[in-house]
Each structure stands twice: as structure tokens, then as C-alpha cells.
Amino acid sequence: MRRLVLRRLAMSVPLLLVVSAVTFIMIAFLPGDAARVVAGKQATAAQVAQVREQLGLDRPLWEQYVTWLGGALHGDLGTSLVNKQSVTEQLVSRLEPTLSLITCATLLAAVVGIAFGILGARGGALGRLVDGLSVLGLAVPTFWLALILVVVFAVRLGLLPPLGYTSFQDSPTGWLLGLVLPALTLAVPATAAIAKQARDAVADAMARPFVRTLRAAGVPERSIILRHALKNAAVPVLTVVGLAFIGALSGAIAIEYVFAFPGLGGTAVEATAAGDLPLIQGVVIFLTVIVIVVNLLVDIAYGYFNPKVRVG
Template identity: 70%
Template sequence: MTRFLVRRVVAAVPLLLVVSAATFLLVALVPGDAARSIAGRNATPEQVAQVRTELGLDRPVWTQYIDWLGSAINGDLGTSLINQQAVTEQLNARLGATMSLIIGATVVAAVVGVTLGVLGARGGWLGRTVDAASLIGFAVPTFWLALVLVVLLAVKVAAFPALGYTPLGQSPSQWMASLFLPVVTLAVPATASVAKVTRDAVSDAMQRPFVRTLRAAGVPERAIIARHALKNAAVPILTIVGLTFIGALTGAVLIEQIFALPGLGGTAVTATAAGDLPLIQGVVIYFTVIVIAVNLLVDLAYAFFNPRVRVS
């Protein structure tokens, strides 16, 4: 297992290099000029050129990338071109909001989705209901659901705030309240996916010979599902939960904009509009590291729940 972890960590290094290099290239091709944004709309071409030279933006892209990579290896992701603040400090300050949103949505989707999937695996009208609910969850647009929740629970009832974010350390109750609407919005389509995969996986496990043997031995149905069927269905369930977490990173960009959450998604949008390459690069690196960490945790969970997939 230790060698497996080491191999996965080492394999992540080329991925980070490829992603960071591709980001530099793509940003260079995207229309926009950070020097123009900093100098102002009324700046002369000479003033814009001077700002570009001061920031080092007049150098070849590959030279800028090598300089950035040398600093990144030492833990320095550079300085924002727009506000001249350290990229690491800005992203660390916004990481909490994004991780709270993503982890919250993933936990809700996993708990509710697995529960519905297990209930639906028994077949009959309940199974058909889970399938129908899954289709509805897939079809509902996220932005529409967000607006409906805001109107119902923030405007008419005023039960939860529609905008803003309260850090956990400041007030746990207000932190939960500020995350309720965005977490529910992000969790609904993910719950549909988890419920459908869980239902199919548990249904397949319940058709296997060992289940018939357990039933013949008088083992209660609940114990068969909880101790045996779910364990055998763990791999597809863990896979969809991991994909749900990763997919929530993309969904967080939209959700943070709608609910005005100060997270990485909103930072990525702002940095892209301003052409702030160091800040864009920092967000990409943070997202990539999160994805690598989640994939590693899913692999470890595979080995825990199913010894047949363990590697030495």
C-alpha cells in the first residue's frame, strides 16, 4: 500500500506540470490584456507598453512559465497583477468557502443518495420513484433551482440568507445558514446521480448467490443489505461520490457567483476577466491538487471496502 501511495504521488507531478503549462498557453491565446486593465482605459499605448514591461508580460510565454515554475517549486505562486497581493494568501483566504460548499454538497448527496438508492433497490413502486426522482434531478437546471430556493426560502420565508458567507470560526450557526441554499442547490443533481448508481449496484448485489444463501440461513433483509450488499456495491458508489466531489468544483464556479460566496470559483472568474495570469494559474493548481487528493482518497477507500482491489 505504501508503494502504491508513493507511485500515485509521483505520478501527480507530471500532471501538475502539464496542467500548469497548458494554462499558461491557453491564457496567452485568450483575448485580453492585463496591462491595459491595470493602466486604465484612458492610458496611451506607451503607458500600456510600460506597464507590460514592468510586469514582464512582454517576454515570451515559455520564459514567463519557467520563472513561475521556479518560484512555484519553492511554494511561491507569484503576485496578482491587478492588486499586487500574494496569490497564495488570496487563495488560502478563499479556500474555506469553496471547500465548505463542495464538501457539504458531497456529504448531502452521498447520504441522501445512498439512502434513496438502497430503498429503491428493493424494487416495486419505491424503485420506480427513485428512478423518476433521479431523472428530475438530472433535468432541473442548477441556476433555476438556485433562484427558486432564493425566492422561497430567502425572500418569502426569510429562513436563510440569499447572499454572503460567514466563516466557521466566526459563527458556526451562521456558517451553516449561509451555506444551506448553495449546498442544496449543488447537491440536488449530485444526489440524483448517487441514488441511481446506488440503486443499480445494490440491486445487482442482491441478485448474487451469496444473498440467497444468507436469506436461507435466516439473516434479516436489513442486515444483508447493510453488511453485505452495500459492501459489494461499494466500488461503483465510491466512484460516483468521488466524481460528485470533482464535479462540484465546476459547479462551484456558478454557485459562488449566484450566492456571492467568496470562494475560488468567483476568484477564477474575476481573474480570467482581468487577464490576471498568476491568479488564474494559482486557482488551476489548487483545483488540480484537490482533484488528485480526492482520487487518491477514493483509491484508498476501494482497498478498504474491497480487499480484492488492494495493491501492494
């Protein structure tokens, strides 16, 4: 298992370098002038040129990237052009809301999706119902669903807060209540995908010869499903769960905007609108690191359920 982890970590280093370099180049070709943003709309051409020199934007692109990379290796992702604050400090403070939202949504989707998948694996009308709900869940637009949930549960029923985020340290109850609607919104399409994959994987495992042997030995059906079939179906299900977590990162951009969450998604929207290039670069790096960590955890889970992966 240690070799598996070290191998995945070694592969992550060039991935981070490539992503950071490509992002840096793409940001450099975005329309607009970062020096103009800092100097202000009323600044003269001479003032803009002076700001460009102070920011180092007059240097070759490769030199700017090397300078940025040197700071990034020491945890310094630069300074925001808009509020002059450290990009690293800003993003660290925005990390908790995003991770709370995505983690809760993924856990909810995994639990409900696997449960529906196990029920649907028995076939018949229940299996068709799971398939139908999966298609419906994938077809529903998350932005529209978020607005409907706010109108029903926050505005009309008054059961849940419609906007904002409460830190867990400030109020665990407020933290949980504030996450219900956005997490449920993100969980719906992920639940549908996980349920469909779990249904197919468990049904395939239940059709294997070892299941007939266990039944002949008098092992209860519930034990066969939970202890044997589900374990054999774990690898494809884990793949979808990992993809659901990563997919929730992109979905969080719209959901955080709807529910006024101070997370990485909302920060990305604000930074793009303001032309805050260092902050955009920092958001991309943070999201890439999250994806790498999630993939590493999924690979470790693969190694637990499938020993062949450990030596692959």
C-alpha cells in the same frame, strides 16, 4: 496501501506540470493585454511597453513559464495584476468557503442518494420512483433551482440567509445556516446520480448467490443489505461520489456567484473578467490539486473495500 498512495502521488506530479503548462499557454493566447490592464486605459504605448518589461511579458513564453514554475515550487504563484496582492494568499483565504460548500453538498448527496438507492434496490414501484426522481434531479438546472430556493426560503419564509458566507470560526451556526441553500442546490443533481448508481449496484449485489446463502442461514434482511450488499456495491458508488465532488467544483462557479460566496469559483469569474492572468493560473492550480486529492482519497477507499486494488 502505502504503495497505492505513493503510486498515485507519483502520477500526480506530471499531471500538475501538464495542467499548469497547458493553462499557461492558453492564458497567453487570451484576448487582451495584461500590461494594458496594469498600466491603465489612459497609459501611452511607451508606458505599456515599460510595464510589459517590468512584468516580464516581453520574454519568450517558455522563459516566463519556467520563472513562474520556479516560484510555484516554493509556494509563490505570483502577484495579482489588479490588487497587487499575493495570489497564494488570496486563494488560501478563498479556499474555506469553496471546500465548505462542496464538502457539505457531497456529504448530503451521498447520504440521501445511498439511502434512496437502498430503498429503490428492492424494485417495484419504489425502484421506479427512484429512477424517476433521478431523471428529474439531473434535469433541473442548478442556477434556476438556486433562485427558486432563495425566493422561497429566504425571501418569502425568511428562514435562511439569502446571500453571503460566515466563517466557521466566527459563528458555527451562521456558517451552517449560510450553507444550507447553496449546498442543497449543488446536492440535488449529485443526489440523483448517486441514488441511481446505488440502486443498481445494491440490486446487483442482492442478486448474487452469497445473499441467498445468508438468507438461508437466517441473517436479517437489514443486516444483509447494510453489512454485505452495500459493501459489495461500495466501489461503483464511491466512483459516483468522487465524480459528484469534482462536478461540484464546476457547479460552484455559478452557485457562488448567485449566493455571493467569496470562494474560488467567484474568484475565477472576477479574475477572468478583469484579465488577471496570474490569478486565473492560480485558481486552475488550486482546483487541480483539489481534484488530485479527491481522486487519491477515492483510490484509498477503493483499496479498503477491494484489496485487489492495493496490488494493482
